[in-house]
Amino acid sequence: MIIELREFTRVEGNGKAEIVVEDGEVKNVRLKIVEGPRFFELLTLGRHYYDVPDLEARICAICYLSHSVASVMAIERAFGVDVPEEIQLLRELGLIGELLESHALHLYLLVAPDVFGYPDAIRMATKHGELVREGLAIKAFGNRLREIIGGREIHGINVKPGGFGRYPTVEELELFERESGALLKLARRAVRLFASLEPYGEKAEHFVATDGYLWGDELVSDEEGTFHYTERIEERSLVYSFAKQSRYNGEPFLVGALARLLLKADSLTPMAKRLFEEHREKLATGYVSYNNLAQAIELVYSLERANEIAKTLLDKGLDGENIPIEVREGEGIGYVEAPRGVLIHHYRIDGSGNVVYSNIITPTALNHTMMELSLLREAKRGYGELDEGSLIQRLEETVRAFDPCISCSVHIVKL
Amino acid sequence: MMEKLKLAVFELTDCGGCALNILFLYERLFDLLEFYEISEFHMATSLSGENHYDVALITGTVSSQRDLALLKEARNHSDYLIALGTCATHGSVQASVEGSIRKKLEKVYGDKGNPMRALDSKPVVEYVAVDFALPGCPYDKEEIYQVLIDIAKGVEPVRKDYPVCIECKLNEYECVLVKKNLPCLGPITYGGCNAACIRSGLGCIGCRGPLPGEVNPASEYEILKDLGYDDDYIIRKFKTFARWEP
Numbered sequence: 001m002i003i004e005l006r007e008f009t010r011v012e013g014n015g016k017a018e019i020v021v022e023d024g025e026v027k028n029v030r031l032k033i034v035e036g037p038r039f040f041e042l043l044t045l046g047r048h049y050y051d052v053p054d055l056e057a058r059i060c061a062i063c064y065l066s067h068s069v070a071s072v073m074a075i076e077r078a079f080g081v082d083v084p085e086e087i088q089l090l091r092e093l094g095l096i097g098e099l100l101e102s103h104a105l106h107l108y109l110l111v112a113p114d115v116f117g118y119p120d121a122i123r124m125a126t127k128h129g130e131l132v133r134e135g136l137a138i139k140a141f142g143n144r145l146r147e148i149i150g151g152r153e154i155h156g157i158n159v160k161p162g163g164f165g166r167y168p169t170v171e172e173l174e175l176f177e178r179e180s181g182a183l184l185k186l187a188r189r190a191v192r193l194f195a196s197l198e199p200y201g202e203k204a205e206h207f208v209a210t211d212g213y214l215w216g217d218e219l220v221s222d223e224e225g226t227f228h229y230t231e232r233i234e235e236r237s238l239v240y241s242f243a244k245q246s247r248y249n250g251e252p253f254l255v256g257a258l259a260r261l262l263l264k265a266d267s268l269t270p271m272a273k274r275l276f277e278e279h280r281e282k283l284a285t286g287y288v289s290y291n292n293l294a295q296a297i298e299l300v301y302s303l304e305r306a307n308e309i310a311k312t313l314l315d316k317g318l319d320g321e322n323i324p325i326e327v328r329e330g331e332g333i334g335y336v337e338a339p340r341g342v343l344i345h346h347y348r349i350d351g352s353g354n355v356v357y358s359n360i361i362t363p364t365a366l367n368h369t370m371m372e373l374s375l376l377r378e379a380k381r382g383y384g385e386l387d388e389g390s391l392i393q394r395l396e397e398t399v400r401a402f403d404p405c406i407s408c409s410v411h412i413v414k415l
Numbered sequence: 416m417m418e419k420l421k422l423a424v425f426e427l428t429d430c431g432g433c434a435l436n437i438l439f440l441y442e443r444l445f446d447l448l449e450f451y452e453i454s455e456f457h458m459a460t461s462l463s464g465e466n467h468y469d470v471a472l473i474t475g476t477v478s479s480q481r482d483l484a485l486l487k488e489a490r491n492h493s494d495y496l497i498a499l500g501t502c503a504t505h506g507s508v509q510a511s512v513e514g515s516i517r518k519k520l521e522k523v524y525g526d527k528g529n530p531m532r533a534l535d536s537k538p539v540v541e542y543v544a545v546d547f548a549l550p551g552c553p554y555d556k557e558e559i560y561q562v563l564i565d566i567a568k569g570v571e572p573v574r575k576d577y578p579v580c581i582e583c584k585l586n587e588y589e590c591v592l593v594k595k596n597l598p599c600l601g602p603i604t605y606g607g608c609n610a611a612c613i614r615s616g617l618g619c620i621g622c623r624g625p626l627p628g629e630v631n632p633a634s635e636y637e638i639l640k641d642l643g644y645d646d647d648y649i650i651r652k653f654k655t656f657a658r659w660e661p
Contacts, residue, residue: 007457008457009457009458009460009461009463010457010458010459010460010461011458012431012435012458013426013431014426014428014457014481034479034481034531035428035478036427036428036476036477036478036479036481036482036533036534036536037428037478037519037520037523037524037533038428038478038509038512038536039509039512039519039523040508040509041523042512042513042514042519042522042523043508043509043511043512046651047651048648051620051652054620055508055655058430058507058508058509058552059430060430060431060432061430061431061432061433061435061436061553062431062432062435064430064432105435105438109438109459110459113461119460119461119462120453120459120460120461120462121459122444122448122453122459122460123460125445136441136442139441140441143439151611151612151614151615151617152611153436153439154432154435154436154439154553155430155432155552155553155622156611156612156615157612157615157617157620158615158617160617164615165612165615165616165617166614166615166616237524237525237526239526239528239530240530240531241531242531242533244524396461405431406431
């Protein structure tokens, strides 16, 4: 018997699941990404490098800036271009904006209704209006950062190889400094709320992240040393899904907020570090549902870090100079931490500046195996115990814990 | 009290931005909810199951049999259907990927089979009649707010009929095409974004699709040629969001 679940709600994009039951027992679960394929790597081929980040941004709306930055970094590496600290800090500020916008959307509007037993945040707002408004305030601030650094709230084109179209003004930096400080109290409250979630889903045993907090030159894992994705990550196609599945050294693994905290706690800001230590034991169990708690701690990290960066830039002042690009043949990989985990853009560019090879691996594709295993575990636990409605609810919550970005996951290619 | 209109948001294959942008209305989303009740919006609510909608918003391209079935379902059950965003109105970037679906699947998934029944991405407007089309990648959220308010008040919303250049001039931005020689599609692209990209000092990438009527794509083509951009580059640029044949 196959139980076909309807499409998931309160996630980004279209996906569903099937539970295979034999002799009264759950035997298998298939996570089906039904969002149509979008072939972004094919779109990139033959394109001039200058236009590529703007096209890649369209892979995802919730994390467009992560795609722009990963794309720009891969292009700069292919051309052997290093950008100065000022440009790096501004990009980090944009990525922080994206993290705030994405985590706040996910935690307050998509997950919190589960905590309080509502079908959505709008209905939840009648009783918990304050909480919804707090979430919206953090989200709006994140979007403000994306708008100013990235060019607009969604799909801005301001992040360019070598720099920016437009640099922020002193007034804008002052606004970042002021608002990030003011919102910290709200984020700390969120940590308390999401710390109350039960453990569910699979217990992850392997974690992968970039070697810096929001981007890196290479990847790191719970094992020794840094590595390139080509060395240890493998992908395979499935007949029942438009997204591929990945393995790390042949094993399932987790990317995202929980992986970042567990692998890179040393780089956290003071308050975020204290909160991490307070909940370390819980987080270290590796249950995927604790990804939500990890996201809440990252709200605190992001606001503290945005404040630091704004202060640094205000003290130093901005030059606002782009680094000139000299086109040459080359190859480069950009590793960025999108809000929901590691994002990889890998290109080869020819002597006239056109992309001739393109590979993009998104966090949802990397988490796909772990997501399916988590569903299997919850289906096994709940089948026969819970009524159908409660079982479906629990399975939806399990998928939601990953904050999957289904649109992003459906165009993985190796050419 | 007036009965609220039933509003649905259906997402076909896209980046999620056009649905997300509705949530980015923040406080004004609550203003809209004075007139509308959300009956279907799977990114935002777990409720669904209505069989009639007063207004339905459709985002994304038709890229699979699932999308096509959902689109027909939405059309059959709604009074007023809006194709929202450039994927729905023109196909956007994903519809500009060349080659047949079988070839693309083979290249990407390594298999000629099509078990998930994918289709070549096409805009919604190629399959069903729509009551209103609002382009933009993403569309401007002020615009959809106004359109929904107009409909609630019984007024037919107005479609913009001027190029991006008008908004650029109103904002007094420097012309990046003339002053910086950047490839800017502003002169032939639907306005309504408040010249977002020119605000960053960069050229319009044409994400709202080509403005029909009195625009002159041939002359834009000549200008870009004179600036030193080659044919292949210009043609690709023209076709990216709207599969436009110049």
